[in-house]
Amino acid sequence: MALLGTLKGFGVTEIFQLISQQMKTGSLVLTSQNAKVVIAFMDGMIQGLTSDKWEMDPRADILLKGGFINEKELKAAFENEKKNQAQWHEILISKGKLQQTFLDKATQVVIRTTLLDVFQWGEGIYRFEDWDLNTEGFLTCNLPTEAVILDTLRSIDEWPLIKPKIPPVEYCPVTITPLTEEHVRIYDLSGVDTHIFDLIDGDKSVEMVVRESLETPYDALHAFVRLMDAGLVEVFPRGAKDQRAVSLAKVTFLRYLKVAAVYASLILCITALLLVGNPRVFHLFNAPTLKAQFQDQRQLAERYATLGITPSALGKDTYGR
Amino acid sequence: MLDVAFLSSGKLISSFKELPVVWPLTATVLGDVYLLLLASVILACFLIGICLTFKYIPYLLTDFRNASSGEIPELALKLWLAFLVVFPILLDAGPLWYVLWWFILFWGYTNRAERHFAVVFVVLVMLSGWIAHVGGGLVTITKANASKEIFLAEHGFESARDIEVLSSWVRTHAGDAEPMNALAMAEIKRKNFTEAVTLLNQTSNIEPTNARFYNHMGIALAGIGKYKEALTAFTNAAAIDSKSVIYLYNISKVYLATYNIYEAEQAINRASAIDPERTSALLSQEQKDKKVRFIMEAVPTVKLLARQMRPSEELRAAADELWYIPFGILKRGHAVWLGLAALILLYLLGHVPSEKYTKICDRCGNSFYVGTTSKQGHPMCLQCNWLDVKSKKHVNTILQHKLEEIKAYRIANRQRTSKMELILPGLGSLIANRTSRGIGWLFILSAALIMAVTGGGFMHVFFPTDMDIRIYVRLAGLAIIGLMYWRAYKSPPIRLGA
Numbered sequence: 001m002a003l004l005g006t007l008k009g010f011g012v013t014e015i016f017q018l019i020s021q022q023m024k025t026g027s028l029v030l031t032s033q034n035a036k037v038v039i040a041f042m043d044g045m046i047q048g049l050t051s052d053k054w055e056m057d058p059r060a061d062i063l064l065k066g067g068f069i070n071e072k073e074l075k076a077a078f079e080n081e082k083k084n085q086a087q088w089h090e091i092l093i094s095k096g097k098l099q100q101t102f103l104d105k106a107t108q109v110v111i112r113t114t115l116l117d118v119f120q121w122g123e124g125i126y127r128f129e130d131w132d133l134n135t136e137g138f139l140t141c142n143l144p145t146e147a148v149i150l151d152t153l154r155s156i157d158e159w160p161l162i163k164p165k166i167p168p169v170e171y172c173p174v175t176i177t178p179l180t181e182e183h184v185r186i187y188d189l190s191g192v193d194t195h196i197f198d199l200i201d202g203d204k205s206v207e208m209v210v211r212e213s214l215e216t217p218y219d220a221l222h223a224f225v226r227l228m229d230a231g232l233v234e235v236f237p238r239g240a241k242d243q244r245a246v247s248l249a250k251v252t253f254l255r256y257l258k259v260a261a262v263y264a265s266l267i268l269c270i271t272a273l274l275l276v277g278n279p280r281v282f283h284l285f286n287a288p289t290l291k292a293q294f295q296d297q298r299q300l301a302e303r304y305a306t307l308g309i310t311p312s313a314l315g316k317d318t319y320g321r
Numbered sequence: 322m323l324d325v326a327f328l329s330s331g332k333l334i335s336s337f338k339e340l341p342v343v344w345p346l347t348a349t350v351l352g353d354v355y356l357l358l359l360a361s362v363i364l365a366c367f368l369i370g371i372c373l374t375f376k377y378i379p380y381l382l383t384d385f386r387n388a389s390s391g392e393i394p395e396l397a398l399k400l401w402l403a404f405l406v407v408f409p410i411l412l413d414a415g416p417l418w419y420v421l422w423w424f425i426l427f428w429g430y431t432n433r434a435e436r437h438f439a440v441v442f443v444v445l446v447m448l449s450g451w452i453a454h455v456g457g458g459l460v461t462i463t464k465a466n467a468s469k470e471i472f473l474a475e476h477g478f479e480s481a482r483d484i485e486v487l488s489s490w491v492r493t494h495a496g497d498a499e500p501m502n503a504l505a506m507a508e509i510k511r512k513n514f515t516e517a518v519t520l521l522n523q524t525s526n527i528e529p530t531n532a533r534f535y536n537h538m539g540i541a542l543a544g545i546g547k548y549k550e551a552l553t554a555f556t557n558a559a560a561i562d563s564k565s566v567i568y569l570y571n572i573s574k575v576y577l578a579t580y581n582i583y584e585a586e587q588a589i590n591r592a593s594a595i596d597p598e599r600t601s602a603l604l605s606q607e608q609k610d611k612k613v614r615f616i617m618e619a620v621p622t623v624k625l626l627a628r629q630m631r632p633s634e635e636l637r638a639a640a641d642e643l644w645y646i647p648f649g650i651l652k653r654g655h656a657v658w659l660g661l662a663a664l665i666l667l668y669l670l671g672h673v674p675s676e677k678y679t680k681i682c683d684r685c686g687n688s689f690y691v692g693t694t695s696k697q698g699h700p701m702c703l704q705c706n707w708l709d710v711k712s713k714k715h716v717n718t719i720l721q722h723k724l725e726e727i728k729a730y731r732i733a734n735r736q737r738t739s740k741m742e743l744i745l746p747g748l749g750s751l752i753a754n755r756t757s758r759g760i761g762w763l764f765i766l767s768a769a770l771i772m773a774v775t776g777g778g779f780m781h782v783f784f785p786t787d788m789d790i791r792i793y794v795r796l797a798g799l800a801i802i803g804l805m806y807w808r809a810y811k812s813p814p815i816r817l818g819a
Contacts, residue, residue: 157689
């Protein structure tokens with residue numbers, strides 16, 4: 001055992017950094033109240049991870065929910081695992097039921113989502129075992145640790161901005177206008193943003209689009225927020241999708257109303273303040289008392305000067321008796 | 322022939338003729354310096370407020386955009402933002418109200434040093450009522466508390482009007498001894514010794530430990546030939562202030578008047594033992610003028626300055642105006658409550674989660690919402706914070722990319738802040754989070770601007786003097802401004818490689 005401690009004293013970032021800098025090979029076991037995650041490192045690079053929360057391969061669930069495989073084929077593949085001496089995904093790929101690209105993307109989603117979660121653990125314990133690496137049962141990958149750290153930190157930094165704007169996942173997103181290169185340039189849209197936009201067909205819910213995208217929930221929801229902020233996409237309750245035209249008209253009306261309210265409230269505030277605020281710019285403040293004081297000093301000085309009293313004449317300090 | 326001379330209680334100076342201008346000149350110089358400082362602080366705070374507004378308006382606009390989720394047009398957002406920033410213009414607000422409002426508006430965005438400055442500013446707001454009071458006292462030199470009349474009467478330049486003012490003051494302020502003393506001194510000079518004695522009896526009752534009053538009483542009594550009583554009065558004065566040679570000198574003159582040469586010499590010897598230089602100067606002056614005289618004492622300058630600060634109607638009106646110019650809306654007496662309310666508000670604002678505000682990383686220029694702060698209290702994103710704490714030895718391609726991003730931002734930020742520093746020295750420093758330098762520069766610039774524009778001559782010495790240094794003050798102000806721009810050019814807020 002090379003390293004052991006609590007996450008309160010030594011954060012996940014620091015542990016990852018240490019392993020990366022020392023180019024260590026071994027397993028990092030992170031345990032919190034809710035889960036236990038084991039991350040495999042080789043020469044400081046992340047080679048894979050596993051979690052005790054996974055009852056089956058989490059990629060299967062992602063691919064299933066994303067519609068990339070169907071339940072029947074998946075079940076058959078699981079059943080044939082022992083018989084074929086191959087894993088479920090290998091069986092599906094060999095049968096042409098699954099593309100390797102989708103599997104890789106699902107792997108990325110699982111790994112990045114798990115790491116994002118782990119990086120936000122405030123409490124727990126860690127244990128790094130630097131003996132022979134055994135990645136059996138792990139989701140394998142080959143990720144530079146520092147890139148993962150930087151990506152995750154960026155996500156944590158931006159999350160408070162995205163979180164309050166995330167639409168209800170059961171809502172249906174609708175594209176308002178076709179996406180052009182101009183839009184991509186003006187709103188600085190990324191590949192993920194355009195991918196999400198392309199998946200919106202008016203029928204799928206936000207949740208469905210996220211699953212189909214095979215992006216991490218963070219990236220997909222971030223893209224949604226960006227598209228909605230740019231006015232390229234709007235979301236409606238599922239029940240209202242049939243009355244989309246009405247909903248759109250209502251939304252447009254409400255938007256105009258909101259804009260009108262914004263301008264009206266501004267004018268109202270300015271008018272009210274002008275009426276009751278007694279703005280200084282209208283009565284340019286003068287200081288009569290101060291002016292009078294300064295004027296009095298000047299007049300006195302002039303008077304004494306005309307009387308011929310100057311500092312050099314201030315010697316009349318005696319009297320005869 | 323027995324004469325009376327005037328001497329301040331200060332150090333003996335070469336010419337008696339220089340003495341009477343001490344208080345008007347000192348008070349006026351103090352007043353000018355004080356008003357110059359006040360004007361500089363007000364201008365500096367206003368400029369700092371403008372700079373911080375310029376710095377944080379984009380942040381606020383970003384948060385407006387984020388909050389509106391694209392539902393409100395950009396124009397409406399900008400109009401609301403402009404309204405929020407300058408809304409005190411719609412009130413009877415002075416420049417410091419704007420500053421206070423801007424600190425409240427941008428509190429969530431400010432860095433540690435800016436927050437410290439804001440707290441100092443709010444404390445100044447709390448004290449502003451008293452600060453204005455002192456200013457009012459200095460400004461009302463000729464009008465309030467009969468100080469001017471006391472000075473004129475003591476030095477023999479009083480007019481009938483001044484005597485009238487003093488007499489009226491004495492009638493209405495029975496517990497105020499100095500005007501009575503001044504009136505008594507004027508009476509002594511008019512040889513109305515009996516009236517002087519009456520007045521000085523009152524002063525001694527009010528302030529029984531004031532040696533000057535006993536001294537003048539002695540002179541008045543000597544004037545009516547009551548040498549024995551005069552001697553007692555001078556002896557009382559010498560007992561109260563045993564370090565003064567004036568009273569011993571006057572004792573010697575009483576003895577001389579009664580032809581008691583030996584006692585007179587003894588008194589002079591005692592005076593010489595205390596302060597030989599001064600005693601010798603008094604005797605030399607006596608020989609030079611070929612006159613035997615008593616020495617009267619004017620009110621010490623410090624006492625007259627303290628007298629200026631006594632509450633009066635004139636002072637109150639001037640202080641109210643001095644407060645009203647930078648603040649307004651409220652009355653001067655509410656300054657403490659205003660400051661307290663602002664402190665409480667800032668305290669409450671400090672509890673708003675920092676992730677609600679857009680922040681720009683001081684290192685890489687990326688906006689972030691969680692992040693942290695550097696050791697200097699500057700906002701820093703988690704990536705840069707991590708880079709900061711990690712070992713610098715292990716830089717790979719990924720980190721190199723981030724380091725390049727930081728370097729590019731640093732170069733761009735340097736160019737931007739250097740230009741701003743040349744527009745307004747201090748602005749670039751504040752934008753670059755070099756807060757102490759920025760605030761310092763803006764204070765110096767404000768003082769220099771005020772010096773150049775006003776020459777430091779707010780008040781006038783009511784007693785004419787040959788001294789007018791306004792042109793030098795203006796030139797000094799211009800020189801400082803020139804030096805600041807030269808320094809801003811030579812030393813930009815951000816140094817590459819630093």
